[in-house]
Amino acid sequence: MLINDIGLNAGTIWYLLHEKGALTIREIGEYTHLQESFIYYSLGWLARENKVRFFQKEDSTIHVELANNYTEMYF
Numbered sequence: 851m852l853i854n855d856i857g858l859n860a861g862t863i864w865y866l867l868h869e870k871g872a873l874t875i876r877e878i879g880e881y882t883h884l885q886e887s888f889i890y891y892s893l894g895w896l897a898r899e900n901k902v903r904f905f906q907k908e909d910s911t912i913h914v915e916l917a918n919n920y921t922e923m924y925f
Contacts, residue, residue, distance in 0.1 A: 859892040872915035
């Protein structure tokens with residue numbers, strides 16, 4: 851996978867989180883149809899840029915949400 855593809859997928863995931871709010875990895879996959887490993891690559895990209903945060907709910911599922919309430923689009 852090329853770095854440009856990871857960046858494009860990161861933009862897709864960022865926009866999805868912007869529209870839907872906090873999601874699990876599985877939910878991100880259901881909306882984007884990306885392979886799980888590609889989701890992780892893209893979330894790593896977003897995490898490195900401090901765009902997302904991860905948290906664990908009481909049922910032990912990990913959720914991802916935007917770190918800040920951005921009004922700009924990530925593209």
